[in-house]
Each structure stands twice: as structure tokens, then as C-alpha cells.
Amino acid sequence: MDRDLKELATEVRHIAKRAGEAILEFFSDKDFEQFSKADESPVTSADFAANDVVINALKALTPNTPIVSEESEGLQLSDRESWSEYWLVDPLDGTQEFVAGRPDFAVNIALIRNNQPVLGVIHAPVTGEFYWAAKGLGAYKVKKQKQTRLEANIIDPTKPHLIVAISRVQTLETITKYIKPGISLQFISLGSCALKSCLVAEGKADIYIRVGPTGEWDTGAPQIIVEEAGGLIIDSEFEPLSYNQRESLLNPDFFVGADRSLDWSTVIIPHGSRRD
Ligand SMILES: Nc1ncnc2c1ncn2[C@@H]1O[C@H](COP(=O)(O)O)[C@@H](OP(=O)(O)O)[C@H]1O
Numbered sequence: 001m002d003r004d005l006k007e008l009a010t011e012v013r014h015i016a017k018r019a020g021e022a023i024l025e026f027f028s029d030k031d032f033e034q035f036s037k038a039d040e041s042p043v044t045s046a047d048f049a050a051n052d053v054v055i056n057a058l059k060a061l062t063p064n065t066p067i068v069s070e071e072s073e074g075l076q077l078s079d080r081e082s083w084s085e086y087w088l089v090d091p092l093d094g095t096q097e098f099v100a101g102r103p104d105f106a107v108n109i110a111l112i113r114n115n116q117p118v119l120g121v122i123h124a125p126v127t128g129e130f131y132w133a134a135k136g137l138g139a140y141k142v143k144k145q146k147q148t149r150l151e152a153n154i155i156d157p158t159k160p161h162l163i164v165a166i167s168r169v170q171t172l173e174t175i176t177k178y179i180k181p182g183i184s185l186q187f188i189s190l191g192s193c194a195l196k197s198c199l200v201a202e203g204k205a206d207i208y209i210r211v212g213p214t215g216e217w218d219t220g221a222p223q224i225i226v227e228e229a230g231g232l233i234i235d236s237e238f239e240p241l242s243y244n245q246r247e248s249l250l251n252p253d254f255f256v257g258a259d260r261s262l263d264w265s266t267v268i269i270p271h272g273s274r275r276d
């Protein structure tokens with residue numbers, strides 16, 4: 001693939017928009033089928049419809065670039081470990097919120113090169129917002145044709161107060177055991193791994209803590225957006241997340257921090273929860 005990242009990002013935003021339109025048809029009619037996956041997380045006919053839109057469009061855009069999607073058949077590591085680049089897709093992140101009739105769900109599409117995200121697009125169909133970033137080009141939010149550059153917060157270590165984004169389905173106790181005592185906390189609950197990461201990228205949260213299973217498709221697009229906004233994603237032992245380097249595509253517990261230059265060991269308690 002030799003198309004430049006900016007041009008690809010524009011194409012991918014169009015693809016995410018079309019997937020969002022497919023999801024919204026199910027959302028507004030409240031007419032979808034729901035199934036339970038092997039890991040007991042929900043999936044619906046809207047996830048599958050959005051998956052078809054994204055996969056077909058990416059195949060047309062870059063016929064030689066492989067695709068990993070949450071909703072497509074899994075490939076063995078031996079089939080994919082030689083890839084120098086691939087698309088990484090979550091066609092509907094926040095399926096539980098979608099099922100509950102809440103608006104906080106998103107379409108996530110990332111391009112991974114040499115095992116690192118280099119392009120990411122996140123689209124929230126209900127609000128019409130897009131977040132996108134490409135390596136070296138910055139991170140942006142697009143709403144009603146207006147594009148603004150994203151800048152994550154700079155954290156002052158002498159003022160121990162943090163705004164923490166958490167999943168709607170997790171308890172505060174689960175999260176607070178990761179944070180050093182003496183830091184005052186304010187919480188924002190939201191569905192979708194990607195949209196919580198975007199809160200950090202746009203300066204509305206200082207940290208997003210995710211305990212429990214997620215897939216590489218939940219963090220690919222968020223990672224490049226947060227990094228280009230000045231933040232970082234690391235696991236609970238302060239190591240970077242990996243892409244396409246293990247048989248399992250499950251992530252370890254991780255946190256998304258707003259300020260790349262902060263010493264996060266002053267905030268986070270390591271917890272030993274890697275999923276290898
Ligand atoms: N048992 C499980 N195994 C793997 N991933 C899980 C999971 N339970 C939840 N997740 C991940 O967490 C995401 C939801 O995060 P949140 O609770 O922050 O909204 C899900 O996104 P999907 O909705 O795409 O399945 C899914 O990727």
C-alpha cells in the first residue's frame with residue numbers, strides 16, 4: 001500500500017460513516033437480533049451488518065491488505081504473523097449500549113503497520129462525530145464539517161485530582177484499586193472503549209482505566225488517536241500494548257493516560273494482569 005495516510009484517513013472516514021448508517025437503521029427501528037458470543041459478550045445483527053459494510057469497503061479500497069475484525073473468523077498467529085500491515089476493525093464497539101438503546105457506541109477502524117497503529121478512525125453514529133489520527137499528522141475531531149485538533153490534558157503532579165473514564169459495567173471498587181491513595185477522583189461512565197479513550201484525547205478525562213477482557217480491535221484506533229493527542233496507552237505493568245504478536249487477540253488490563261511525559265507510576269498501582 002503506498003497511498004498516503006491522510007488520503008486513506010479520508011476514505012476510512014467515509015467507510016465508518018456508511019457503517020454508522022447501517023447501525024442506525026437497526027437502532028432507530030429497535031429491530032435487531034441479539035446473540036451471545038462464546039465469551040458471553042453480546043453481538044447483534046447490527047454488528048454483522050456494519051462488519052459487512054466495513055470489510056467490503058476496505059477490500060475495495062486496498063485489495064491486498066488483510067483485515068482482522070472482531071466479527072470475522074479468527075486467523076491463527078501462523079497465518080498473520082508475517083503481515084507488515086493490516087486493517088483492524090471493531091464494527092460496533094459498545095454493543096451493550098446499543099442493545100440498551102443508549103447512544104455511546106462507535107465504529108473503530110485502524111491501520112496497523114509493523115505491529116503498531118498508524119491510522120485510526122472512530123465514529124459515533126448517533127452524534128455524527130468522528131475522531132481520527134494518523135502517525136505524525138496529529139489527532140482531530142470532526143463534527144458538522146468542523147475539524148478541531150485534539151490535545152490531551154497536561155497533568156500537574158502537584159495537584160492530585162484526576163477525572164477518570166470508566167465502563168458503565170464496571171464498579172468503582174474495581175477501578176480504584178489501581179490508583180494510589182491520596183488522589184481525589186471524579187468519574188465519568190460511558191460505553192465503548194474507543195469513546196472513553198476519545199474523552200482522554202480531547203481533554204475531558206485524564207485517564208481511562210480498563211479492567212477485564214477487551215480485544216486488540218478495541219484499542220487499535222484509540223491508541224493512535226490518543227498518542228497523536230499527546231497521551232499514551234499502557235498495560236497495568238506500564239508496558240505498551242502489542243498487536244498481532246500473540247495467538248490470543250485479547251488485551252491485558254490497560255490504561256489510557258492524558259500526559260505522555262507524566263511518570264504514571266506516581267498514579268497507578270501495578271496489578272499483574274497480562275493475558276499472554
Ligand atoms: N468477555 C469479553 N471478552 C472480550 N472482550 C470483551 C468481553 N467483555 C467486553 N469486552 C470488550 O469490551 C467492550 C465494551 O467495553 P465497554 O464496557 O467499555 O463498553 C466490548 O466491545 P464490543 O461492544 O465491541 O463487543 C468488547 O470488545
Ligand SMILES: [Mg+2]
Nearest residue numbers: 070090092093
Ligand atoms: Mg464490537
